[in-house]
Amino acid sequence: MKIIIVDDNEEFRSTLKFFIEQKLKNTVIAEANSGEEFLTMDLRVVKDADVILMDIIMKNISGIEATMAMNWNHYGLKIIAVTMHVEKVFLTQIIEAGFKGCVFKSDIFKELETALNEVNAGRLYLNPDIKIKPN
Incomplete structure (x- = not known):
C-alpha cells in the first residue's frame, strides 16, 4: 500500500x-508538514497514494x-483523519469534509493496520471509542 x-x-x-x-511493510511515498504543503504537492503523487493519513x-x-x-x-482520495481526540463537532466536520476514517494518535499503532485496510477497501473506519456515528 502506498501512503x-x-x-x-x-x-x-x-x-x-x-x-x-518496517512493521506494516507498506511504503510512505510522500510526507507534508502542513495543509499548505499537502495542497502544493505534485498531484500525480497525491493521486498515486492508496491512503493519506492527515492530522486534522x-x-x-x-x-x-x-x-x-x-x-x-x-x-476520490482515501483520507484518514489522525487526531488527539474527536468531539461531536469535529466528527461531523471530518465526515462532511470527505474523510474515510478517523484514528486517535494515542491508539494509532494498534489500529492503523485495520484502518488502512478498511479504508483502502472502500469502507469507513472510525476508532472503536468514537460513540457518535455519522448519519
Whole structure:
C-alpha cells in the first residue's frame, strides 16, 4: 500500500513512517508538514497514494480544510483523519469534509493496520471509542 503522511509534528511523522514501512511493510511515498504543503504537492503523487493519513489540527490550513479542498476536485482520495481526540463537532466536520476514517494518535499503532485496510477497501473506519456515528 502506498501512503502519504501529513502532520506538523516531525517526530510523530518520522515514527509513523518507520512503523508503516518496517512493521506494516507498506511504503510512505510522500510526507507534508502542513495543509499548505499537502495542497502544493505534485498531484500525480497525491493521486498515486492508496491512503493519506492527515492530522486534522495544523496551523493555517487545517487537515479538514486541506481534505475539503482536495475532495472538492473529486479526486476520490482515501483520507484518514489522525487526531488527539474527536468531539461531536469535529466528527461531523471530518465526515462532511470527505474523510474515510478517523484514528486517535494515542491508539494509532494498534489500529492503523485495520484502518488502512478498511479504508483502502472502500469502507469507513472510525476508532472503536468514537460513540457518535455519522448519519
